[in-house]
Every structure is written in structure tokens, then in C-alpha cells.
Amino acid sequence: MKQLLPPRYEPKEVETKIYELWEKSGYFNPDNLPKSHPPSQKLRRDKQKSFSIIMPPPNANGSLHLGHAVFTTLQDIIIRFRRMQGYKTLWLPGADHAGFETQVVYDKKLEKEGRNRFQVPREELYQEILKFTLKNKKIMESQLRRLGVSCDWSREKFTLDEDIIKVVHHTFEKLKKDELLYQGKRVVNWCVRHQTSLSDVETKYEERISPLYYVKYEVPELKYCIIVATTRPETIPADIAIAVNPSDRRYKKFIGRSAINPLNGEKLLIITDDAVDKNFGTGALKITPDHDRLDEEIANRHPEIGKKSRPVINFFGKMEGENVPDSLLGLKALEARQKAAEILKEKNLLEKIDDEYKNNVALCYKCGNQIEPLSLANQWFIKMTEKPASSGLSLRDLAVKAVKEKKIRFIPARYEKVFFHWMRNLRDWNISRQIVWGIKIPDKNTTDVFDTWFSSGQWPFATLMTTKKGDFKKFYPTDVMETGHDILFFWVARMIMLGIYATGKVPFHTVYLHGLVRDKDRQKMSKSKGNVIDPLGVIDLYGADALRIALIVGNTAGNDIVISEEKIRGYRNFATKIWNVSRFVLMNYEPGFEKIKPKFGKYDRKNLKDLEAIRKKITKDLESFRFHHAAETIYHYFWHAFADKIIEESKPRLQSKNRTERANAFSLIFQILKTSLILLHPFMPFITEEIWQKLPIKKKKLLMVEKWR
């Protein structure tokens, strides 16, 4: 018995070898694709002969997790499929310095070492984090290779590459010129723990019980009180006015009079504004523009109250300021709240407290500490909803228009709605961060860095503009952006806006969104829960192919991905099946068989016809992003049609005394095996390539550039 394949498949040995083979071939680079790789008939009619995906650059601040395995597998499937179809396929890899995310990771590291980022000189700290990031980047790159990614490493970019930074600066200047960028004093989301401002998407909300204090403000002229309901009595010293709704008849005679600040005795003008809700509390709102965004907006509309700035809470969330009563000075805001309430009670200025009141408080999405709205000077903001000075649409409208006109489509489509909804509510984007790690804002007056999403929002064009000459023209707009739905607003929306703004073209035509990875009990994977599956550990045990296909089967767009070790083991068994079927086929090869022109009978022709139907179905599924369908189809066909039936039925013919009969039987199963390997390759690239290399075929090339059809 001939043994063309070893009895057992050893993924560990094979995978490294095969990846090297691919990398050495140069075929990951679209410029090197073989001439003998003619496009399919369909493609010849297709004007667009290139196909590109920009890989969402993984954060270079830790090792890869299963989420990375999911997205690399999905993208690798698309890329390998398109490459085999004959497209000049570019998958551009990268790594993200991941500003705030990495800063947080590094802060924790410092903490463990008994250090603190505020004690380390700025430049020194930057260099430390850079070293840390580059080290992680390197590890990450080798981990990506183990997953089998067929990306073009020669074009790899890093978000801190000088040429990338140049592009980012250029966009910054363009926004400035268009007056879409402004710097000013504005209330921002301040994280007391991380000592930086955050954008609106970097906050999350949690419902909490926030006692609602009904505070009496005396109005001497009327010898009466106006009662204001507030959850934050500690900010009373920062009040500059009181506002009521203009249509609120209860307060008609109060308008234009002055009330007395109950904590510092200052005069507060009573004004009217439509933004005040008559039905909330008493219908009277204290205006505290230094610590509340709505109040700031109202104050800006009312020049009559003057432009007094009087913050009472500092960067550390403690009471500070000239107008703060001594008894509150230095207290944390929450402590000051209690204390302020006590003082008011003593003065008999506290009408009542509603202890049941619940509201949503803003928290830092990273540390969960309450966001302190603070008024900061010199923060850079991007106008999202205003037209540029020259002409054209606002950033928001550019993006909305592109999606409405179907220049970009979402998979699943329901995310279009989510996208539009978010766009409707857009507010100006604060892109200044008071951290060390990031791209410095080109402004002499600050040490601030950009919100990392401002630069990643430019990733598709920034990369293609700085790789090879001609890349931008050839590969932009890219075909697919495949990423997690959790960063739809953080990233995808920003890429669409900035991409169209900077280049006049959409950055990608299709957005494919995958879900979150969960364990078999539908729990989120987290280190603290101890349910994390390490992709590299799994690859060591079962092979990358098993992991890849396990992540695809049952994984529909937009829905969470449930994965367990048992499932991966199940698909490892499938890999073994592929191996053994191939062994069986090769065992039945006799030299010279390839020269015999097979005479296929009715039975053979039927089986080949079925196979063609399978190929068509899988092609359609892959073109429509139904990867789970395609994977299940080939899995089912290979195991339960090919292995269980066709192979079994071939056995008597393969043992025939008639060589022609044996050759015919062999031809059939060999043909089916070859096609199956092609169809399986995008999902399970290693084992299929390994087997392909052992097949008795003349003029054989790599399976990865074999013709899909």
C-alpha cells in the first residue's frame, strides 16, 4: 500500500511550513500574482480587477484574543476566495498604537510596578510606551501569521508611521481651513481617574439613584423664593443664573428679577429658555455653565447674564474656587453634595429631598468612574453638522448621503438604521486628549494628543496613500470593511465621514459587521471570569484550520459568536476526516492513471454535476457574505456526501481487476477531492494546501492561487 500521506495530520509541523511557503511565494502581494492566474470568465467582464480590504489594525497593547481570530478568519476567507477567483487582491495589515486604550493598559502596568504616570516625565513615558507597543506589535504579527492570514506584509502600516502622521496632520489643517475645526472653552467629558477628556462615545450610562434636592433661592424683590430641583447642590456656588421656560405661567413675575445664591449670596438673574422642561422638578433650572453642557448652551444664548466663568470643581473632582464656601473647599464632589445639603438645611433653604429619583449618570467607559463635566480651554472640536466654509456638505451629511445612495451598504442591513439614528444625534467631536500616548496635536500651545479615533478614522486612505505609488488609485475605495459592531460609532462612522471628506470618495463599499465572541453559556469572555479561550493555545492543540472553521460555522453577521472548545474539537475531527479521505484517494492512485482519459458513466456524471451545484452554491454564498452557509455546505458535502457515500461506493470499483475501471473510479474521486480542496481552502487553508502539495498533478502551483473555477 502506498503511503503518500502520513497516517496522521500534525498541524503544528505543517502550519509553520506552509505559511513560510506562502510567504516566500510572494503571492500575498497583489503585484506578484502569477501571470498564469487568469481571471475567471465572469471577472473578465468585470471592470474592477482589484480587490482590497484594509485590516482593522489590532491594538498593539496585548496578545491576540478570539475576537482577533474571528475577524482575521472572516477577512482571510474573503481575500483567499477573491484571490482564487483571479482578482488582484490586497489585504493590507497594520497595527494600532491605540492611544487611550494603550495608555490605560500601560497605566495599570505602572501601577503594578508601584509607579504612576503623572510622576514620569512626559517624553520618558512616551518612549517607554513606544517600546512596549513595538514589542507587542511584533508578537502580534507572529500570532497573526499562525492564524494563516494571507495579508501583504510588505505593505504593513503602523498608526504612528511618520507618513501616516503627515496625512493626519494634513486632514487637521484641511478641517481648519474649512472652518470645521475650532478650539475653544467648552464643557467636556472629564475622567477624574484618567485625567483626560473623552468624546461622547467614550462614555457609558448607568441608571443610579440620584437624590433630587429642592433648593430655595430667595428673590428679595418679591419677598418670595424660587425653588430649583437639582441633583448636584455642590455646584450651586458655580451658578450664574436661573432659567425657566418662557411659557411657564407660574414664573411670569420672576423673570428679569434676581435670586440669591443660597451658598454664596451672589445675585442670579432669572431668565427664560425653551430648553427648560416645565414638567421636570419645579420647572426652574439653575444655570451652571462650568459643569453642565446644557447649562453652558443656555448661557451662551443669553449674553445678558454676562460671561462669568466660575468653576468650583477641579481636575481631581474636588471643590476649588474663589466662590466656594470654606466648608466645602477641598471636598470631593460627592462629599460636598452631602455637605452642601446640610448647609442648606441649616439655613432652612432646603425644601425637600426626593430620595427615589433615578437618572442616568455618565461614566468613563474604561474605568466606570463618574464623568465630571468640566469646562476646559483650548480643546479642539470638529463640527459634525455644519457646512464647511468653502462649500459642500457637513461631515454628517456627507456620510448620510453616501449610505442613502447605497454607495456604502451594511451587512446586516439593519445597522443602516442604527447608523442613521446615531448620525441624527451627532454633536461636535472633542478630539483633544490630555494623555501622553498618541499623535501630538500640531499646535504650539498644547501637549494634547489626538483622540486615537481621529487618526484611525483616516486609516483606509492614509494607508493606501503611503504604501506603494499607485496603490491609492488602484485600491481605493476598498471593497469591504469587516469589523465588530461594537465600534460602529467609534470607527466605522468616522471613517465614512473623514474618508469622504478627505478624498471625495467613500472609503469602502461594504461594511460587514460581526458580533462579540461568547462562551458556550453565552457569557462574555473576560479574564476575570476565567472563561477566556486563548486562540494560540487552541491552535497548538487542534490546529488553526479547526479554530477557523469553528469560528465560522453558525456565525451570522451582526450576531454574537458562540464558541467552545468542544466545537473546535469537533472541527478538528473534520480536519482529520479531510486528511484521511485524501489518504484514501491517494492510496488508490496508480502511476499512469493521470494519462488515462476517464470515461465517466451516468453515475459519475451525476456526482460531478452535484459537485458543480455545490461549487455554485458556495460561490454565491461567499459573494453574498454568507460565510457560515458556505462553510456548512462544504463541510456537509465533504463528509456526508463525498466521504460517507461516494468513497464507500467507489471501493468495489477501485478493487476491480480491470485497470480502466479502476482508473475511472479513481478519476472520479480524485476530481471531487481536488475541487473540494479548492472550495475548502479559504476556510481551512493549511491542511488543504498541504494535501494539494502532495497530489499527483503536473505543473502544480500553490493552492492559494489555484483557480476557483
Added chain:
RNA sequence: GGGCGUUUAGCUCAGUGGCAGAGCGUCUCGUUUACACCGAGAAGGCCGUGGGUUCAAUCCCUACAACGCCCACCA
């Protein structure tokens, strides 16, 4: 306050206007040209609930329920 998703076998999930599917798990049997990381077979389902459209509904419409997610400047 608004919006979205899910509900199908013990578990995790596919799926289709025309007899209800897969993997894992369970049970029985089985080493024959590959494979026990296997093969043959079996048990297991009011397709969340009520109403409607239809010759026909798990699928379309509608109401509801449970669970989950997202958005939001109620001070």
C-alpha cells in the same frame, strides 16, 4: 424616553410560504481499502403566546411576553 435584536431538539445555533435541520450530548450496534479524532442506526420538537393573511405559516402581518443590546443634554 426612543430604537433594535433574539425566542426552533437536553445545550449551542442554522433554516425555508409546501414531510422540521446541523454540531455537541444521550442510547444501541459495528473494526470492511482511509478515518474510533470513525461508521450505521435510534430517541428527542405545539418552531415563545394570542390573533390575522393564505389552499397552505416555524417563515408574512399584528398584538403581547420573556431575555438581551444600542442610543439620549430629564437638570
